[in-house]
Amino acid sequence: MPVSASTLRDIFGAAFTTDPAECLAYGYDNSRRQAQPDAVVFPTTHEQVVALVHACRTAHTPLIARGRGTNTTGATVPVDGGVVVSFERMNRIVKIDADNRLAVVEPGVLNGDLQTALAAQGFFWPPDPTSSPYCTIGGNLACNAAGPRAVKYGSCRENTLGLRAVVGTGDDLRCGVNTTKGAVGYDLTRLLIGAEGTLAVITQATLKLTPKPAAKATLRASYADVAAATAAVARIMAQPVVPCALEFMDDAALRLARAHAADAIPATGALLIVEADGDAEDLPRAIAALSVAASGAGLIELRSASDAHEAETLWAARRALSPALRTISPDKINEDVVVPVSRLPELIARLREIAARHSIPIVNFGHAGNGNIHVNLLPRDATEHARAQAALPEVFAAVIALGGTLSGEHGIGLAKRDFLDQALDPAALAFMRRIKAQFDPDGILNPGKLLPP
Numbered sequence: 001m002p003v004s005a006s007t008l009r010d011i012f013g014a015a016f017t018t019d020p021a022e023c024l025a026y027g028y029d030n031s032r033r034q035a036q037p038d039a040v041v042f043p044t045t046h047e048q049v050v051a052l053v054h055a056c057r058t059a060h061t062p063l064i065a066r067g068r069g070t071n072t073t074g075a076t077v078p079v080d081g082g083v084v085v086s087f088e089r090m091n092r093i094v095k096i097d098a099d100n101r102l103a104v105v106e107p108g109v110l111n112g113d114l115q116t117a118l119a120a121q122g123f124f125w126p127p128d129p130t131s132s133p134y135c136t137i138g139g140n141l142a143c144n145a146a147g148p149r150a151v152k153y154g155s156c157r158e159n160t161l162g163l164r165a166v167v168g169t170g171d172d173l174r175c176g177v178n179t180t181k182g183a184v185g186y187d188l189t190r191l192l193i194g195a196e197g198t199l200a201v202i203t204q205a206t207l208k209l210t211p212k213p214a215a216k217a218t219l220r221a222s223y224a225d226v227a228a229a230t231a232a233v234a235r236i237m238a239q240p241v242v243p244c245a246l247e248f249m250d251d252a253a254l255r256l257a258r259a260h261a262a263d264a265i266p267a268t269g270a271l272l273i274v275e276a277d278g279d280a281e282d283l284p285r286a287i288a289a290l291s292v293a294a295s296g297a298g299l300i301e302l303r304s305a306s307d308a309h310e311a312e313t314l315w316a317a318r319r320a321l322s323p324a325l326r327t328i329s330p331d332k333i334n335e336d337v338v339v340p341v342s343r344l345p346e347l348i349a350r351l352r353e354i355a356a357r358h359s360i361p362i363v364n365f366g367h368a369g370n371g372n373i374h375v376n377l378l379p380r381d382a383t384e385h386a387r388a389q390a391a392l393p394e395v396f397a398a399v400i401a402l403g404g405t406l407s408g409e410h411g412i413g414l415a416k417r418d419f420l421d422q423a424l425d426p427a428a429l430a431f432m433r434r435i436k437a438q439f440d441p442d443g444i445l446n447p448g449k450l451l452p453p
């Protein structure tokens with residue numbers, strides 16, 4: 001029994017829709033999956049979310065939290081219908097507290113808008129997905145999203161102090177701290193981060209801020225082949241200077257990037273973008289140490305970006321990769337596996353072997369400093385699509401055999417749900433199911449996502 005329109009009107013006034021055409025726009029995400037919700041609501045207060053969860057629980061109706069639907073895993077697709085809760089109108093930055101290095105925000109604030117507001121006060125929030133201008137803090141937290149800066153500054157879990165949320169029983173939950181230290185009980189904040197809206201709906205977050213570094217320098221290191229580049233990644237991470245970005249592109253990724261910015265991208269076998277930040281007077285020493293580590297067998301050229309424009313051109317080419325892959329393969333399969341950094345050379349070798357055996361193009365690039373590689377399988381027709389689907393379990397098996405895991409930042413959603421039991425210890429998976437039952441006994445929160453049925 002769906003929640004009735006009159007109940008939704010009581011809670012939201014006019015701020016909801018059951019019009020199928022309007023609902024359609026809230027039934028898809030960047031996974032390109034699609035399903036039809038029964039209603040979409042636009043809360044502006046925590047109390048409305050509490051009332052909605054109670055109503056959905058009474059009516060046994062699924063409730064799917066939604067930021068801007070940019071996730072890649074089907075995590076917001078309402079596979080069982082129900083009510084989509086769009087946080088686009090709950091988007092206030094409640095406060096920026098420089099003294100305590102924190103910001104309190106509602107979930108619908110866009111990552112990019114928050115960064116702009118923080119920059120004016122000399123701070124930033126480290127999670128920096130490429131989608132920053134159009135994804136929300138709520139979505140970032142629910143996916144434990146991150147970007148290039150995570151190698152130095154961590155992802156959402158390392159940069160969030162506390163949350164306010166509504167669990168599947170309708171209970172109000174405040175967890176975490178307002179301080180930069182805290183040692184009181186279980187860490188429910190980290191549990192809800194990365195839970196993909198399956199345990200609770202986040203209505204407010206207290207975020208930990210970091211002062212903006214005064215200066216930044218960028219190196220471009222070109223290598224003869226991917227083995228040389230990935231060996232350099234391990235050397236860079238083994239020495240004391242932590243880069244604030246360490247990005248990798250393989251030869252196929254470079255060919256695509258050259259189409260976007262040929263001047264910035266060399267025609268070599270692999271490339272690293274290595275960045276350091278800090279005080280201007282310390283940077284030369286950091287860059288010198290990173291340069292030594294980046295040098296070694298197979299290095300073709302190591303050069304500093306001469307100015308901010310050259311560095312930005314390099315990054316623009318890197319950011320253009322994901323959309324460029326869609327032009328080759330509208331049905332691209334974009335994974336974001338992670339392995340220990342020292343195993344990157346083996347991972348790339350295994351991926352090449354899988355690509356050759358299944359005769360399917362695989363393009364690799366990503367956040368090498370975290371061992372987090374975007375593995376893109378690019379089927380161009382139905383036959384190749386079937387081959388890519390056959391190759392995918394082998395990709396995951398290789399990653400797990402190398403001591404890695406399924407996702408570094410995109411999460412599980414629908415797309416990887418059925419591989420979860422390969423990535424997790426059976427006892428860990430069983431505890432996750434019990435935790436889900438505690439937070440959401442009727443299974444109304446984002447059903448079908450993350451945990452295999």
Ligand SMILES: Cc1cc2nc3c(=O)[nH]c(=O)nc-3n(C[C@H](O)[C@H](O)[C@H](O)COP(=O)(O)OP(=O)(O)OC[C@H]3O[C@@H](n4cnc5c(N)ncnc54)[C@H](O)[C@@H]3O)c2cc1C
Nearest residue numbers: 067068069070071075129130136138139140142146197202
């Ligand atoms: C071009 C492009 C580039 C991208 N680059 C990156 C990248 O570099 N790094 C990266 O990590 N990701 C990246 N992504 C993926 C995506 O942008 C992130 O996962 C982002 O965090 C999703 O935010 P969203 O607001 O769109 O959330 P949605 O997609 O709407 O939702 C994502 C998940 O969060 C849940 N959710 C949303 N709001 C709440 C809430 N208030 N309470 C509880 N659960 C909630 C949803 O139910 C869902 O499970 C990229 C996507 C695109 C399209």
